[in-house]
Amino acid sequence: MVTRRIFxxxxxxxxxxxxxxxxxxxxxxxxxxxxxxxxLFGAILPIxxxxxxxxxxxxxxxxxxxxxxxxxxxxxxxxxxxxxxEEAFVGQGFGVKRFSIMYxxxxxxxxxxxxxxxxxxxxxxxxxxRIAAAKAIFASRGDDSGTHxxxxxxxxxxxxxxxxxxxxxxxxxxxxxxxxxxxxxxLGAYVLADRGTWIAFANKGDLGIMVEGDARLFNxxxxxxxxPARHRHIKAAEGQAFIDWLISPAGQQAIADYKRGxxxxxxxxxx
Amino acid sequence: xxxxxxxxxxxxxxxxxxxxxxxxIEDVSFGLRxxxxxxxxxxxxxxxxxxxxxxxxxxxxSAGTISWAAPEGAGRAHRQAMVFQRPVxxxxxxxxxxxxxxxxxxxxxxxxxxxxxxxxxxxxxxAKSKQAARSLSGGEQQRLAMARAWxxxxxxxxxxxxxxxxxxxxxxxxxxxxxxxxxxxxxxxMTTHDLGQARRLADEILFLHRGRLLERAEAAAFFSKPRTAxxxxxxxxxxxx
Amino acid sequence: xxxxxxxxxxxxxxxxxxxxxxxEIVGLSLRVSFLAVGLAVLLGxxxxxAVALYxxxxxxxxxxxxxxxxxxxxxxxxxxxxxxxxxAGPLGxxxxxxxxxxxxxxxxxxxxxxxxxxxxxxxxxLNREYDEQLRSLAAGPxxxxxxLLWDGRxxxxxxxxxxxxxxxxxxxxxxIVGGNIAHSTRVMTTAIALETSKxxxxxxxxxxxxxxxxxxxxxxxxxxxxxxVRPSHG
Numbered sequence: 233m234v235t236r237r238i239f240x241x242x243x244x245x246x247x248x249x250x251x252x253x254x255x256x257x258x259x260x261x262x263x264x265x266x267x268x269x270x271x272l273f274g275a276i277l278p279i280x281x282x283x284x285x286x287x288x289x290x291x292x293x294x295x296x297x298x299x300x301x302x303x304x305x306x307x308x309x310x311x312x313x314x315x316x317x318e319e320a321f322v323g324q325g326f327g328v329k330r331f332s333i334m335y336x337x338x339x340x341x342x343x344x345x346x347x348x349x350x351x352x353x354x355x356x357x358x359x360x361x362r363i364a365a366a367k368a369i370f371a372s373r374g375d376d377s378g379t380h381x382x383x384x385x386x387x388x389x390x391x392x393x394x395x396x397x398x399x400x401x402x403x404x405x406x407x408x409x410x411x412x413x414x415x416x417x418x419l420g421a422y423v424l425a426d427r428g429t430w431i432a433f434a435n436k437g438d439l440g441i442m443v444e445g446d447a448r449l450f451n452x453x454x455x456x457x458x459x460p461a462r463h464r465h466i467k468a469a470e471g472q473a474f475i476d477w478l479i480s481p482a483g484q485q486a487i488a489d490y491k492r493g494x495x496x497x498x499x500x501x502x503x
Numbered sequence: 504x505x506x507x508x509x510x511x512x513x514x515x516x517x518x519x520x521x522x523x524x525x526x527x528i529e530d531v532s533f534g535l536r537x538x539x540x541x542x543x544x545x546x547x548x549x550x551x552x553x554x555x556x557x558x559x560x561x562x563x564x565s566a567g568t569i570s571w572a573a574p575e576g577a578g579r580a581h582r583q584a585m586v587f588q589r590p591v592x593x594x595x596x597x598x599x600x601x602x603x604x605x606x607x608x609x610x611x612x613x614x615x616x617x618x619x620x621x622x623x624x625x626x627x628x629x630a631k632s633k634q635a636a637r638s639l640s641g642g643e644q645q646r647l648a649m650a651r652a653w654x655x656x657x658x659x660x661x662x663x664x665x666x667x668x669x670x671x672x673x674x675x676x677x678x679x680x681x682x683x684x685x686x687x688x689x690x691x692x693m694t695t696h697d698l699g700q701a702r703r704l705a706d707e708i709l710f711l712h713r714g715r716l717l718e719r720a721e722a723a724a725f726f727s728k729p730r731t732a733x734x735x736x737x738x739x740x741x742x743x744x
Numbered sequence: 745x746x747x748x749x750x751x752x753x754x755x756x757x758x759x760x761x762x763x764x765x766x767x768e769i770v771g772l773s774l775r776v777s778f779l780a781v782g783l784a785v786l787l788g789x790x791x792x793x794a795v796a797l798y799x800x801x802x803x804x805x806x807x808x809x810x811x812x813x814x815x816x817x818x819x820x821x822x823x824x825x826x827x828x829x830x831x832a833g834p835l836g837x838x839x840x841x842x843x844x845x846x847x848x849x850x851x852x853x854x855x856x857x858x859x860x861x862x863x864x865x866x867x868x869x870l871n872r873e874y875d876e877q878l879r880s881l882a883a884g885p886x887x888x889x890x891x892l893l894w895d896g897r898x899x900x901x902x903x904x905x906x907x908x909x910x911x912x913x914x915x916x917x918x919x920i921v922g923g924n925i926a927h928s929t930r931v932m933t934t935a936i937a938l939e940t941s942k943x944x945x946x947x948x949x950x951x952x953x954x955x956x957x958x959x960x961x962x963x964x965x966x967x968x969x970x971x972x973v974r975p976s977h978g
Contacts, residue, residue: 260842260923269942274926291842291923305831306841410941417943435943463831465839561876580882591877594895603891604881 258287259470262299262307264378265408267453268292270428270497276486280477286470294408296376302326302456305463308471310456313426314378318454327456333478334487334498335452336427338382340443341413342368343420350422356446357389364392367401369421373412374404378451383424386448413439426451428497452501455479478502510573510582510658511690512536513558518567520553520714528553529714530567537658540681540691542705542722544698546737550714551694552588552663558692559585559661581608584657588664590648592636597628597647600636604655618654626650626680642673649680653687660684662693666700678704698738702726710734747946754950759957770958773931776844776918777911780851781859785904787852788859793889795860796868807864813857818850822920825850829921842923847931850917855907862903863896870896898974905963912959932958 295312302310348366350359373380416423417437460466484500513535520528556562626646666674708725710718829841915933922929939948
């Protein structure tokens with residue numbers, strides 16, 4: 233029984249000294265897989281943390297889930313890329329104010345042999361209509377993320393009811409950007425991706441960019457402080473400090489400086 | 504423990520025990536007092552082990568009553584012990600096995616050490632106290648079971664065919680130990696189907712046959728002049744049923 | 745095929761190199777899973793033994809639940825713990841979401857049914873052997889429970905290792921309640937999921953191999969410890 237008591241004491245001690253439980257100045261930011269997977273946060277957060285002493289904890293999920301987390305008060309700051317949803321979030325009183333941070337764009341990616349013949353088109357809706365007509369395989373996020381919402385807008389513009397073909401040529405992965413790119417790479421499918429994740433993605437296989445440059449493919453990111461009036465525990469001062477830094481010259485410069493393979497992934501556009 | 508009120512005598516009145524729709528113990532009545540070594544004798548299948556378990560309280564009678572002099576309570580259970588045909592030893596050292604009943608009874612740790620050592624020494628296991636109980640030989644395991652029973656200083660010690668699985672040398676050691684426990688003041692109640700063992704150990708015989716108590720007599724009288732045909736047949740070595 | 749060979753090379757390099765990030769992730773994986781299993785053992789062993797030994801109302805249902813929950817989907821457990829710990833949930837005031845404590849809680853819930861159901865079986869088997877002897881020695885119900893747990897310790901170790909295997913390998917629950925936050929709640933499995941989604945398949949598989957080596961090392965260490973303590977005839 234002595235061993236039992238020693239074990240118990242050791243266990244309690246270990247639990248008490250657990251470093252993760254120690255208090256520290258930190259905020260939780262609910263963001264999207266595109267920002268995390270592209271490596272942007274890994275590059276810019278150390279600069280902010282060194283300047284402010286505030287730890288930024290990124291929870292990277294789809295835009296839909298990120299907004300849900302923020303609504304529940306489980307994050308201090310929301311940083312996503314679907315403007316209508318962001319404005320609704322602020323409009324309903326869940327967020328304080330939306331700040332433009334940066335943008336990149338979406339690209340339509342597809343297999344080298346291009347079965348739908350969309351390469352070089354500048355109109356994304358036309359490209360999607362051709363994919364549908366050719367019944368070429370298209371991999372959709374299908375996860376209510378910002379990218380997914382954008383894709384659905386484009387299908388509407390193309391006047392195609394893609395979900396009617398779900399399970400046939402239209403494949404909904406219900407997964408993050410990277411996982412969906414993996415699927416597309418394996419299937420030789422077309423897929424809508426944000427440029428940042430696409431550039432950083434390491435398993436491209438024979439996928440390549442087919443369509444880019446359409447104004448409809450513009451992908452702006454916004455940051456919103458979760459409303460402390462709704463959730464008392466929100467770290468408003470620290471959260472706003474992070475947003476203020478993102479839109480400051482230093483933060484904007486850090487975003488512009490982040491490159492992969494010599495290419496800039498995000499373009500700062502604070503007002 | 505000596506100051507406590509005695510739990511003996513034990514009285515059985517019209518005790519029956521049924522299992523699987525069969526009556527295995529039929530209307531058995533007798534009393535057991537302190538002192539004598541009482542041996543329940545009979546052929547295999549007579550119900551000896553069942554009767555011993557009924558006495559010890561491991562089984563409840565289907566009919567009839569079993570009563571002790573002392574009222575029911577933990578004290579009564581703590582003052583009797585039983586050694587089984589196949590001892591169930593804990594997966595611990597020999598010493599821990601002997602200490603175990605003392606711990607159950609709340610004997611403080613500082614008293615336990617000396618009592619455990621003494622019981623092991625009496626059982627001839629002093630040198631093996633640290634050895635894992637289940638790595639001991641069959642004879643040693645049964646001696647350890649005796650030591651574990653003895654350390655409780657029971658008022659009654661039940662033994663169920665304690666040497667049935669042992670070789671002659673180990674049997675002799677157990678029989679000597681039984682004599683020692685009796686000499687220390689414990690009442691001995693044991694079952695055996697071994698006539699030689701009954702002759703060596705018994706002060707009195709309870710002869711059980713097909714679940715019935717056919718005879719109870721002083722050992723000498725039973726062996727020289729059995730009163731029933733079944734007992735004479737058993738003594739002669741006939742398969743008289 | 746290239747990725748697989750590359751993965752072995754990377755795993756080997758990672759084990760030799762032991763860079764700081766990897767040590768941090770491995771350390772957190774072990775701490776979270778050890779504490780989760782420890783907690784599950786403290787609760788699960790007595791619970792399993794009680795289900796095996798005592799008769800109480802609802803015992804059969806509880807036993808069936810424990811057995812069925814051995815296969816609980818980690819994502820479901822993660823979701824339940826998220827809803828409990830969310831600021832909008834009943835335990836939100838504790839502020840535990842996206843901390844290692846939340847991950848420990850989720851893994852503990854996953855492991856508890858395994859430890860409890862397996863120990864119930866082990867204790868029930870042992871009790872059949874010990875029952876008469878313990879009744880003869882007048883062991884009380886609590887004394888019986890402790891005795892059987894202690895005497896079953898070598899078999900119970902297997903149940904505990906099964907629980908540890910479940911904890912260290914699961915990703916669904918810790919991803920949801922931990923958030924896979926770098927330098928905070930990132931563990932081996934969520935790191936593997938992240939690298940996979942970045943398309944770094946060889947790196948992801950390399951981390952997976954490191955995880956397997958880790959689990960193997962823990963199992964071997966525990967079994968070696970057992971054999972050192974256990975007598976030849978257990």
